[in-house]
Amino acid sequence: MRALQIAATGMSAQQTRxxxxxxxxxxMSTTGYNARRAEFADLHYQQAARxxxxxxxxxxxxxxxxxxGLGVRPTAVSVNLQQGALTATGGDLDIAIEGDxxxxxxxxxxxxxxxxxxxxxxxxxGLIVTSxxxxxxxxxxxx
Numbered sequence: 001m002r003a004l005q006i007a008a009t010g011m012s013a014q015q016t017r018x019x020x021x022x023x024x025x026x027x028m029s030t031t032g033y034n035a036r037r038a039e040f041a042d043l044h045y046q047q048a049a050r051x052x053x054x055x056x057x058x059x060x061x062x063x064x065x066x067x068x069g070l071g072v073r074p075t076a077v078s079v080n081l082q083q084g085a086l087t088a089t090g091g092d093l094d095i096a097i098e099g100d101x102x103x104x105x106x107x108x109x110x111x112x113x114x115x116x117x118x119x120x121x122x123x124x125x126g127l128i129v130t131s132x133x134x135x136x137x138x139x140x141x142x143x
Contacts, residue, residue, distance in 0.1 A: 002070075009071030013040050016074045031131065032117030035080045043070040093120035093128060105135035 020038040027033040051065035086096045095118040097103070102114035119131045129135040 006069070006071040009043065009073065013038075013072045013074055016077075020077055031119040032115060034082075034084070034116070036077050037080060038074060039076045039078055040072050041075045043073055045069055089119065091119065091121075093122070094118055095120065103130070103135075105130055107134055 049066035
């Protein structure tokens with residue numbers, strides 16, 4: 001039964017990887033989106049024979065011992081922060097950030113947030129905001 005449990009950890013990990021890839025595909029046209037990557041790690045190993053132990057059959061010493069892996073687990077979904085391709089949009093207020101940097105915006109809560117989404121527009125109040133409505137005149141600047 002242990003073999004099935006180990007295989008199940010692998011299937012679960014691959015499901016996570018497929019979900020991350022699906023999210024990347026769904027957002028590939030989203031302005032300022034950075035692709036994600038699933039990362040994994042081994043689960044603990046079970047010691048089946050200690051290093052230096054002797055086999056009962058022929059007296060052979062097992063120098064490294066025997067360790068059996070118990071599977072895999074997801075550890076993180078990291079963000080790829082490499083520069084993407086710059087594309088002309090034709091938008092009067094659209095900007096692109098080349099290299100390092102973020103736009104500082106004012107979130108609806110009043111706190112500062114940072115984005116690389118340069119698809120800017122005017123709100124009904126005449127403020128310059130991001131595509132999700134964050135920001136305000138004078139609140140966008142390069143970091």
